[in-house]
Amino acid sequence: MTNPHIRLLLLLAALALLSGCAKMTLAWADLKPAGPAATPPVLDAFAGDAAINTPSDWEARKPLIQEALEAEVYGAFPDASSTRVLDKRVLNESAFGGRGVLEEWTLSATAIFGDRAVVTKLFPGHDGFLLELVLPAQASEPVPIILMETFCPSWEVIPDPAVSRPADAREMGGGPLGGVMTYVFGRYICTPPFEMILERGYGVAVLYPNAVPDQRSEGLAELRRLSAGYEDDETRWGAVAAWGWLFSRAIDALETDPRIDSERIATWGHSRYGKAALVAAAWDSRVAAVVAHQSGTGGASLNRDKKGESVGDITGGYPHWFAKSYAAAAGEEEEMSTDQHLLLALIAPRPVLLGNARRDVWSDPNGAFRAAMGADPVYELLGSDGLSQPRLDDWRPDSEIAFWLRPGTHGVVKEDWPAFLEFLDAQLKN
């Protein structure tokens, strides 16, 4: 069989594995917003609170929206939290061809629900979970940070043998499967272009969020253990909320380091971690900007009138990601008091990039664009331009809501990172 045939077979096999995604990758997203406006209108009366007219009205509204999103989608967040930096080690003074310094930090985070405090689980051989940090070499002033949660474990994201790995580590992006994964999901699916990022003056913090494992039974067990008092399935938080919370715990640690500009920490995530990157920003005002690539359902895409992955699909496939109430809303999305434009509105006026691909209809680019339109009045109320592009493909990286639509499917491909950096430069370097 010739090389192109083998590639095609591999591609089809991988697509078949991704069942739901597969049926949607043959469809195309519309280039113009299509479908009804997001409801409820973001400035209307909500949960007994009168319509919004001023920025201070909006400040008072935010906790009501958070509460409603917790009840309907994400589950209860901890009442309080704390984070300890247990260890910082330099792994490589001259990483990425001398462009960066690689460090490994050990963190421990505590979730406090009521009067019960529970500590996150340990990374094998360490006293906590790990954060890998790559800082530009010889930076003369505090640097902005791209804080990312990743699918691939950190020892695969960062190709340096000094990064800690458990003895029984399973390969994801490396080994023979790595080629297929990169072929299907793009060259940057596991490892971002560190050299390019460092040269632009950003540091990168990599958090492999396995303190809350992304597995149905293991994940649920850990979520129940961490949320003491809320462990029953009706109220416990979902993994997306917990991953958002882990972003914030990493910020607790990063903001104490003088080499880091704590006012310029951006969260970055692809797909499920794009959902978490948005949640982190919506609950934590220290997040200066967000890059949420293909965050889809439970992320930037509206629940109502959607194409692609429905609420029923996602809660059936990934029951540990959300509160049980989200699953119960499947087929009755109209009855929900919230929709995902409210999540985006909570981030206003901070900049957010919503990344999309034309054939990734499973993530519903159109629903994400309508959510951006739905959140836009809050950006304007707060004195920002918000969304300024009329179409999905009219890329404007200097708008506070920037919508990136490229050709192709689900993944992180060659043209994505230059766009992410263009947006971050426009937003964080002025």
Ligand code: GCU
């Ligand atoms: C599945 C899931 C999506 C998710 C994606 C990912 O396709 O249905 O909601 O965003 O996995 O994380 O790659």
